[in-house]
Amino acid sequence: MLTNKYLLGVYETVKARNPGEPEFQQAVEEVLESLQPLVETHPEYEKSGVIEAFVEPERFISFRVPWYDDNGKLRINRGYRVQFNSAIGPYKGGLRFHPTVCPSVIKFLGFEQILKNSLTTLPMGGGKGGSDFDPKGKSDAEVMRFCQSFMTELYRHIGQFTDVPAGDIGVGAREIGYMFGQYKRITDRFDAGVLTGKSLSYGGSLVRPEATGYGLCYFTQEMLSCMKKDSFEGKTVVISGAGNVAIFATEKATALGAKVVALCDSTGYIHDPNGINLDVVKDIKLNRRARISEYVKEVPSAEYHDGCKGIWTIKCDIALPCATQNELDEESAKILVKNGVCCVAEGANMPCTPEATKIFLDAGVLFGPAKAANAGGVATSGLEMSQNSLRLSWTFEEVDEKLQGIMKNIFHNAYDASVTCGKEGNLVVGANVAGFIKVADAMMRHGF
Numbered sequence: 001m002l003t004n005k006y007l008l009g010v011y012e013t014v015k016a017r018n019p020g021e022p023e024f025q026q027a028v029e030e031v032l033e034s035l036q037p038l039v040e041t042h043p044e045y046e047k048s049g050v051i052e053a054f055v056e057p058e059r060f061i062s063f064r065v066p067w068y069d070d071n072g073k074l075r076i077n078r079g080y081r082v083q084f085n086s087a088i089g090p091y092k093g094g095l096r097f098h099p100t101v102c103p104s105v106i107k108f109l110g111f112e113q114i115l116k117n118s119l120t121t122l123p124m125g126g127g128k129g130g131s132d133f134d135p136k137g138k139s140d141a142e143v144m145r146f147c148q149s150f151m152t153e154l155y156r157h158i159g160q161f162t163d164v165p166a167g168d169i170g171v172g173a174r175e176i177g178y179m180f181g182q183y184k185r186i187t188d189r190f191d192a193g194v195l196t197g198k199s200l201s202y203g204g205s206l207v208r209p210e211a212t213g214y215g216l217c218y219f220t221q222e223m224l225s226c227m228k229k230d231s232f233e234g235k236t237v238v239i240s241g242a243g244n245v246a247i248f249a250t251e252k253a254t255a256l257g258a259k260v261v262a263l264c265d266s267t268g269y270i271h272d273p274n275g276i277n278l279d280v281v282k283d284i285k286l287n288r289r290a291r292i293s294e295y296v297k298e299v300p301s302a303e304y305h306d307g308c309k310g311i312w313t314i315k316c317d318i319a320l321p322c323a324t325q326n327e328l329d330e331e332s333a334k335i336l337v338k339n340g341v342c343c344v345a346e347g348a349n350m351p352c353t354p355e356a357t358k359i360f361l362d363a364g365v366l367f368g369p370a371k372a373a374n375a376g377g378v379a380t381s382g383l384e385m386s387q388n389s390l391r392l393s394w395t396f397e398e399v400d401e402k403l404q405g406i407m408k409n410i411f412h413n414a415y416d417a418s419v420t421c422g423k424e425g426n427l428v429v430g431a432n433v434a435g436f437i438k439v440a441d442a443m444m445r446h447g448f
């Protein structure tokens with residue numbers, strides 16, 4: 001609970017300045033709560049005012065995105081980019097295309113991204129963007145026209161030394177390709193470093209598609225090994241989502257000896273006690289862009305259930321929520337604990353509600369918070385930027401090895417910070433504190 005008088009004041013100001021933005025307020029509250037032990041032992045943070053500056057975005061951009069659908073009808077969406085903090089590097093963070101995108105969601109994601117990027121130890125500030133455009137059910141031509149219109153405004157705000165967007169929900173290699181093409185057309189420059197998540201043929205990095213899911217498993221494996229002398233081997237795993245993060249988390253968890261028995265999309269979940277057949281899922285999601293319910297047509301031994309929440313009633317040892325924010329609530333957390341879950345690590349951003357997180361921490365369940373556990377994607381984006389600057393491409397093995405090293409480091413930095421704060425093993429506190437110290441130090445050195 002937030003009890004420190006000074007931090008409560010900061011939080012009240014955030015609420016007053018950002019009314020009707022529950023996701024952003026939730027993300028700020030969680031971080032301020034974690035910073036309490038630090039602020040109480042280091043008066044310079046309060047004295048300098050750095051925390052007041054830290055919770056206010058440097059810049060928030062909102063713009064109109066007009067595009068024509070296949071029937072020749074004009075459609076209007078809204079585009080956003082928050083350039084939240086550039087203290088330790090150019091703004092960096094994905095673009096999300098989803099009907100739920102709004103200023104609150106963009107600001108919460110951008111705020112989380114500052115600390116996540118700091119944890120990677122790479123020189124990247126925090127940003128995020130997107131649109132309320134829904135790519136579902138749109139033709140390739142419609143997606144292309146939307147992406148071109150989106151970039152026609154966004155291009156003036158980004159650059160390899162300014163702000164480097166990537167993908168997120170609804171934005172994969174197809175969308176990044178269309179946006180890069182439009183950027184190149186407008187500027188007449190092949191600035192490979194302006195976007196990450198590019199395809200291999202024009203400057204992408206090997207392992208980038210796999211990085212968030214693989215990184216999540218590397219982080220979880222290190223957490224299990226150091227805090228419980230355990231591993232993925234022989235464990236039953238439930239993963240929510242069936243997108244980029246969920247698919248590659250399933251692939252790596254399986255390679256590490258676990259059995260993944262469930263996945264979901266926004267309409268329902270599949271339960272396959274024999275272990276998910278990932279080739280079938282990849283074909284449904286990556287090739288056909290169809291619903292996860294198709295899975296049971298090809299694997300009749302599996303079950304499909306409407307609705308997503310039921311996925312957390314499946315008995316498992318490890319739960320990896322990889323779909324979206326606030327998808328795992330208090331009720332689901334209680335069921336998971338009752339069913340004997342020993343480890344939860346967040347692949348999505350803020351998938352567990354604060355109440356659910358508390359249930360896990362109180363029950364002694366190992367808990368990997370998103371900004372540490374899912375940092376593998378942005379870390380590999382950082383490696384993509386390095387390769388673009390060097391005009392070199394590293395092999396799959398080279399990038400994968402660097403990713404493993406980064407995820408292990410993130411775990412140890414967060415764990416060590418939790419010890420320093422007197423909260424040993426609480427990686428929520430550890431990740432927030434470790435990420436914050438570096439950014440705050442740079443901000444104070446720059447002056448306000």
Ligand code: NDP
Nearest residue numbers: 168169170212241242243244245265266323324348349377
């Ligand atoms: P994708 O668009 O590839 O996949 C998202 C998946 O989650 C889809 O299966 C989608 O189903 C499902 N989903 C979305 N909303 C809900 C919902 N309300 N309930 C249940 N399922 C839902 O996105 P990503 O895999 O890239 O991203 C997933 C999460 O991981 C996000 O929180 C993102 O911010 C985070 N993340 C992603 C990174 C990356 O590199 N891609 C990096 C770090 C974090 P449907 O298709 O039906 O909408």
